[in-house]
Amino acid sequence: MPPQLLLLLQSRGGRPDQVAGTRGPPDDTGNQSVGPPSVTSAQAGPPVESPGATVSVRVLANTSQHPENPAKLREMIRTRQQIQAEEAQALPSHARARYAHENQVRNAVFALLAAENMTGIGPFVAEVAREYNASVNSQWGDEVAMEQRSGIMLSLFGGDREAAQRIRVQAEENERRIEEIQGIVLTNSSTDPELRTILLEQIDQMKEEQLRLMERAMVEEQKRGIFSWIFG
Numbered sequence: 001m002p003p004q005l006l007l008l009l010q011s012r013g014g015r016p017d018q019v020a021g022t023r024g025p026p027d028d029t030g031n032q033s034v035g036p037p038s039v040t041s042a043q044a045g046p047p048v049e050s051p052g053a054t055v056s057v058r059v060l061a062n063t064s065q066h067p068e069n070p071a072k073l074r075e076m077i078r079t080r081q082q083i084q085a086e087e088a089q090a091l092p093s094h095a096r097a098r099y100a101h102e103n104q105v106r107n108a109v110f111a112l113l114a115a116e117n118m119t120g121i122g123p124f125v126a127e128v129a130r131e132y133n134a135s136v137n138s139q140w141g142d143e144v145a146m147e148q149r150s151g152i153m154l155s156l157f158g159g160d161r162e163a164a165q166r167i168r169v170q171a172e173e174n175e176r177r178i179e180e181i182q183g184i185v186l187t188n189s190s191t192d193p194e195l196r197t198i199l200l201e202q203i204d205q206m207k208e209e210q211l212r213l214m215e216r217a218m219v220e221e222q223k224r225g226i227f228s229w230i231f232g
Contacts, residue, residue: 066114067118069118069192070118070194070195073111073114073115073195074194074198076110076114077111077198080103080107080110081103084099084100084103101209104208104209105133105136105209107205109129109133109206111198111199111202112125112126113130115195118192118195124184125185128177128181132174132177132181132206135170135173135177136174136206136209138166138170139166139167139170139171139213142160142166142167143163143167143213145160145163146163146164146216146220158223159220159221159222159223161220161221163220164216164218164220164221165217167213167214167217168214168218171210171214171217174210175207178203178207178210181199182200182203185199185203186200
């Protein structure tokens with residue numbers, strides 16, 4: 001690191017690898033919790049919890065059983081959506097959008113897993129859905145890290161380009177996963193027509209979230225700081 005940059009950081013009471021700690025995201029009641037400090041782009045820790053990370057006990061209680069048919073599955077999805085909408089009202093306004101995005105994906109994964117026993121393609125689709133779920137949770141962690149990047153880091157170095165790059169790479173992998181699932185759902189002749197409609201609706205939600213995350217990563221990469229030129 002250039003000596004001038006090191007002196008500037010030291011004069012502000014920080015180190016090049018420091019990021020200011022922030023308060024954590026709200027819990028399910030909307031209260032602000034004390035969370036871990038933001039991670040730097042060089043750190044690879046577990047995803048930071050976000051407002052929708054903990055599915056309500058009420059959601060689990062009402063949708064924990066496997067549906068017997070497409071009509072029951074649609075009913076369960078609607079139940080989840082209604083409970084989640086009620087929960088969102090307890091969150092601060094700035095947290096509701098994230099909560100909504102995340103729950104759309106969680107409901108989609110729930111539908112794909114729940115359909116496992118209703119179609120001959122279930123086991124494979126369920127496995128890919130689990131891979132997608134793990135990946136998107138990692139993307140959300142990187143998104144939260146970008147949002148919690150301290151003001152001094154933004155001013156000096158710009159956006160968290162490494163986190164943005166990880167989101168973009170995983171988005172490409174997730175697009176492949178979505179194409180796999182969609183191809184099977186569309187071509188398998190044993191799939192009930194109503195179930196096919198439900199699953200395709202949920203797949204659209206998964207596509208939309210990857211598009212949103214890709215756009216978010218692009219915005220982050222465009223944020224420039226005083227010393228951004230050092231890293232190209």
